[in-house]
Amino acid sequence: MARWTKLGLVAGAGALPQRIAATCAERGEPIHVIRLEKIADEAMKAFPGDECGIAEFGKIIRKLKMEGCDAVVLAGAVRRPNFASLKPDWRGAALLPKLAAAAAKGDGAVLAALVETLESEGLLVVGAEEIIKDLAAPEGPLGRLSPGEDDLADMKKAAAVIRALGPFDIGQGAVVAGGLVLAVEAAEGTDAMLDRCALLPSAMRGGAERRGVLVKRPRPGQELRVDLPAIGVETVKRAHRAGLAGVAVEAGVALVIDAAETGAEADALGLFVYGFTDAEVRAS
Amino acid sequence: MARWTKLGLVAGAGALPQRIAATCAERGEPIHVIRLEKIADEAMKAFPGDECGIAEFGKIIRKLKMEGCDAVVLAGAVRRPNFASLKPDWRGAALLPKLAAAAAKGDGAVLAALVETLESEGLLVVGAEEIIKDLAAPEGPLGRLSPGEDDLADMKKAAAVIRALGPFDIGQGAVVAGGLVLAVEAAEGTDAMLDRCALLPSAMRGGAERRGVLVKRPRPGQELRVDLPAIGVETVKRAHRAGLAGVAVEAGVALVIDAAETGAEADALGLFVYGFTDAEVRAS
Numbered sequence: 001m002a003r004w005t006k007l008g009l010v011a012g013a014g015a016l017p018q019r020i021a022a023t024c025a026e027r028g029e030p031i032h033v034i035r036l037e038k039i040a041d042e043a044m045k046a047f048p049g050d051e052c053g054i055a056e057f058g059k060i061i062r063k064l065k066m067e068g069c070d071a072v073v074l075a076g077a078v079r080r081p082n083f084a085s086l087k088p089d090w091r092g093a094a095l096l097p098k099l100a101a102a103a104a105k106g107d108g109a110v111l112a113a114l115v116e117t118l119e120s121e122g123l124l125v126v127g128a129e130e131i132i133k134d135l136a137a138p139e140g141p142l143g144r145l146s147p148g149e150d151d152l153a154d155m156k157k158a159a160a161v162i163r164a165l166g167p168f169d170i171g172q173g174a175v176v177a178g179g180l181v182l183a184v185e186a187a188e189g190t191d192a193m194l195d196r197c198a199l200l201p202s203a204m205r206g207g208a209e210r211r212g213v214l215v216k217r218p219r220p221g222q223e224l225r226v227d228l229p230a231i232g233v234e235t236v237k238r239a240h241r242a243g244l245a246g247v248a249v250e251a252g253v254a255l256v257i258d259a260a261e262t263g264a265e266a267d268a269l270g271l272f273v274y275g276f277t278d279a280e281v282r283a284s
Numbered sequence: 285m286a287r288w289t290k291l292g293l294v295a296g297a298g299a300l301p302q303r304i305a306a307t308c309a310e311r312g313e314p315i316h317v318i319r320l321e322k323i324a325d326e327a328m329k330a331f332p333g334d335e336c337g338i339a340e341f342g343k344i345i346r347k348l349k350m351e352g353c354d355a356v357v358l359a360g361a362v363r364r365p366n367f368a369s370l371k372p373d374w375r376g377a378a379l380l381p382k383l384a385a386a387a388a389k390g391d392g393a394v395l396a397a398l399v400e401t402l403e404s405e406g407l408l409v410v411g412a413e414e415i416i417k418d419l420a421a422p423e424g425p426l427g428r429l430s431p432g433e434d435d436l437a438d439m440k441k442a443a444a445v446i447r448a449l450g451p452f453d454i455g456q457g458a459v460v461a462g463g464l465v466l467a468v469e470a471a472e473g474t475d476a477m478l479d480r481c482a483l484l485p486s487a488m489r490g491g492a493e494r495r496g497v498l499v500k501r502p503r504p505g506q507e508l509r510v511d512l513p514a515i516g517v518e519t520v521k522r523a524h525r526a527g528l529a530g531v532a533v534e535a536g537v538a539l540v541i542d543a544a545e546t547g548a549e550a551d552a553l554g555l556f557v558y559g560f561t562d563a564e565v566r567a568s
Contacts, residue, residue: 157452164448168441170465181454184468187488188480196472196480204471 004071004124006030007131008064009049011040012076015257016230020075020131021047032067034060039078054078058091061121071124073131074114074226077189112223127225134259137231137275139251143263145272147246151213153179155248155274158215159281166220172229175244177205177212190216190235197242210245210270217250224253231273232257233265240269251275288355288408290314291415292348293333295324296360299541300514304359304415305331316351318344323362338362342375345405355408357415358398358510361473396507411509418543421515421559423535427547429556431530435497437463439532439558442499443565450504456513459528461489461496474500474519481526494529494554501534508537515557516541517549524553535559 007024011017011033018041024031025047033040033049040051050063064072098113115125129136140146147155158174161181165171173185175197182200185193194214205211216229231249239247247266249256256262256273266273291308295301295317302325308315309331317324317333324335334347348356399409413420424430431439442458445465449455457469459481466484469477478498489495500513515533523531531550533540540546540557550557 161449161452161454164452165445165465165468168445168448168465170445170468175470180471181449181452182471184449184454184470186459186468187464187466187484192480192483196476200471 002029002071004069004126006032006067006069006071007126008032008034008067008069008072008123009047010034010036010060010072010074011044011049012036012074012078013039013041014076014230015041015232016128016255017041017076018043019135019257020073020128023132032064032069034063036076036078040076053092055092056089057095057117058089061091061118061123064123065121069123071126072118073126073128075128077227115223115226125225128228129255135255135257137249137251137254137256138259139275139277142256142259142273142275143266143271145246145266145270147213147248147272147274150178150211151245151272154213154245155215155276156281157181158213158248159217159250159276162215162217163220166222169219171219173214173216175212175214175242177244180204182212190214190229190231191238194235194238194242194244197244198238202243205243210243212242212244214239214242214244214247215249216247216254218253228253228255230255230257231262233261236262236265236269236271236273240271244271246272246274248272248274248276251277286313286355288353288410290316290351290353290355291410292316292318292351292353292356292407293331294318294320294344294356294358295328295333296320296358296362297323297325298360298514299325299516300412300539301325301360302327303419303541304357304412307416316348316353318347320360320362324360339377340373340375341401342373345375345402345407348407349405353407355410356402357410357412359412361511399507399510409509412512412539419539419541421533421535421538421540422543423559423561426540426543426557426559427550427555429530429550429554431497431532431556431558434462434495435529435532435556438497438529439499439560440565441465442497442532443501443534443560446499446501447504450506453503455503457498457500459496459498459526461528464488466496474498474513474515475522478519478522478526478528481528482522486527489527494527496526496528498523498526498528498531499533500531500538502537512537512539514539514541515546517545520546520549520553520555520557524555528555530556530558532556532558532560535561 033047035051037053154176158176161174162171170186173190175183183193317331319328319335321337438460442460445458446455454470457474459467467477
């Protein structure tokens, strides 16, 4: 049984908020969507909800309570807002100094501050994988293919790069091919990182054949209920265009959106999609 | 006095090899250029020299010795070669397994192996800044502008990111704006990294005003005679297009190509160019 009566969904960018809202609708579970202005997808308007600016914390909390929500899920990407152009309400204005300070530490700190605020109002903050049970990446291969020995070495190195970048509040993604770190994700996002890997000379991957692994995992110490690394069909397509051998994510914490379709796409394109454990990438 | 009689120059990509050859020519010092096939700039043909494949170590060493070179400088960028398409001579073939193993660790390891081979042949390997004395970045501001307090904080964070990535043999460059890590350099190079920063929404820099710092410094523990991080006029132009406030490099080790022109360009565009010490970025 769910630990809540009615769920609020604060919707950022990307496909995840829509999946969550659609899943709740299919199950007949009530949901109220807060569409973040200029961030949430247009498709979110199909669900009952309100549009709020990202700094209108008073309005967001009021709307959620008015609709009887006792739990809230934050889903989808929220890039650092431009504090100069925000139009905060009184509640948001009271929190802005705190948020501006958090923003100087990175996106993770902003989201952690939002979670804290919602909890202080008595709302239960839940992770997306609590709503869609099979969203968390399973251990092992998702499709037919498995990583080879070289791929596992690349996977471990990329996982270590992300771990090393944890203190800087970046780095949910990295690409390693034949031992060489091809790309590290910062503010540009995974799609842009893969697109630039596709532009590198194939010699840098160590040859013309398919090689290299995209790894996505949470930053060490990050708030695990929001901003989890996610992959899907589009990730596999882009990894294929970048000439990579496969995609690996931390099992249990990274999210796979549309797992069946993602595995099928990987099979069709000849890539592996693999869920690793932290112990697996720590071993040498 | 120079510690050598005649200098050999193994020329990779970029403007630095040309600067070195031209400087020697101006001084009337003899030089022999090994143009790395498909890598060195066409302009290098203006100097006495030979063209060699990157795996033709036997030929490279033979040519250098035949010309009476007793010292050698490796300058310019050399991206990881495609080992499948190399045409090594007997000497290169003997070294290929070693180089392939080094390549799996990253570009730095390949260059370190090359240095070791040249030294084992009795050649003195010298750094580019030994040839052009004022190539190493000076401490403090290069132009009229100096970094402000926020810029110094961004500079320290970017410097720390590069230090953290040292064990992975990447990361001579990073961009931080308002505390947020916008970009980390891996295989794509500094120019490509700055170009993608220019594509990020200005809100991510924390507003419309010029903000953020590009930092370039050597990886901790890297071979300091080859592959030093370098900046020049083009770096300043691209940092300007990316909306950054300035560029900072580690004084004494990073190189500034055409320092006077670089400082003048920074002044014209309203950016700072700053040489920091390791102690300066370690302090908090």
